[in-house]
Amino acid sequence: MKVNATSLAGVQLLENFVSQDKRGTFVKTFHLGAFQEHGLAVDFRESYYSISHKNVIRGMHFQLPPHEHDKLVYVTQGAILDVVVDLRSGSPTYLQHLAVSLDEHNQAIYIPRGCAHGFLALSNTATVVYNVTSVYEPKADAGVRWDSIGFKWPVQNPIVSDRDATFKSLNDFHLTSCL
Numbered sequence: 001m002k003v004n005a006t007s008l009a010g011v012q013l014l015e016n017f018v019s020q021d022k023r024g025t026f027v028k029t030f031h032l033g034a035f036q037e038h039g040l041a042v043d044f045r046e047s048y049y050s051i052s053h054k055n056v057i058r059g060m061h062f063q064l065p066p067h068e069h070d071k072l073v074y075v076t077q078g079a080i081l082d083v084v085v086d087l088r089s090g091s092p093t094y095l096q097h098l099a100v101s102l103d104e105h106n107q108a109i110y111i112p113r114g115c116a117h118g119f120l121a122l123s124n125t126a127t128v129v130y131n132v133t134s135v136y137e138p139k140a141d142a143g144v145r146w147d148s149i150g151f152k153w154p155v156q157n158p159i160v161s162d163r164d165a166t167f168k169s170l171n172d173f174h175l176t177s178c179l
């Protein structure tokens with residue numbers, strides 16, 4: 001497993017171990033030693049996945065303190081454009097965003113607490129797995145609007161949940177809160 005830094009502080013791109021043979025593909029998505037060696041969290045408390053139709057945007061989500069969490073995200077079917085926004089007021093990349101394509105083959109993204117996460121489904125369906133280091137707390141389940149982060153999403157009329165469409169903008173969040 002290779003761990004590569006990105007343009008956002010603490011956000012890492014992971015190249016997973018992949019073995020392919022005549023039966024298909026095997027992908028290792030977690031290795032305790034590799035994670036510890038790179039200072040990544042290993043105490044995941046919940047794991048879940050979503051299946052999205054093409055042109056769905058989910059996000060930009062984060063958990064508020066004290067329920068904030070580190071997140072390990074990868075794709076097991078299809079392809080997405082994964083987007084992260086740095087909401088940590090003390091971070092050198094505060095308010096900056098990152099967009100990276102992830103597909104079912106080998107990459108994963110590690111997102112530290114204090115960042116908002118979202119993605120656009122690029123394939124007809126996209127299955128995305130999330131592993132997080134906190135137990136879900138509905139009262140701490142927050143977000144900023146996907147179209148307020150200064151990123152030009154490559155989609156017209158995306159499918160967005162009512163909740164995601166009514167989050168406050170990144171600027172309003174920046175002016176009223178901090179992580």
Ligand SMILES: Cc1cn([C@H]2C[C@H](O)[C@@H](COP(=O)(O)OP(=O)(O)O[C@H]3O[C@H](C)C(=O)[C@H](O)[C@H]3O)O2)c(=O)[nH]c1=O
Pocket residue numbers: 046048050058059061117118119130136161
């Ligand atoms: C995370 C979670 C959600 N829920 C409930 C809340 C909603 O009624 C329903 C779907 O949740 P939500 O609309 O937040 O799901 P997504 O929009 O796919 O959010 C996910 O995708 C974006 C990109 C992320 O980064 C979030 O971490 C991840 O939760 O499940 C629970 O009951 N337990 C849970 O742990």
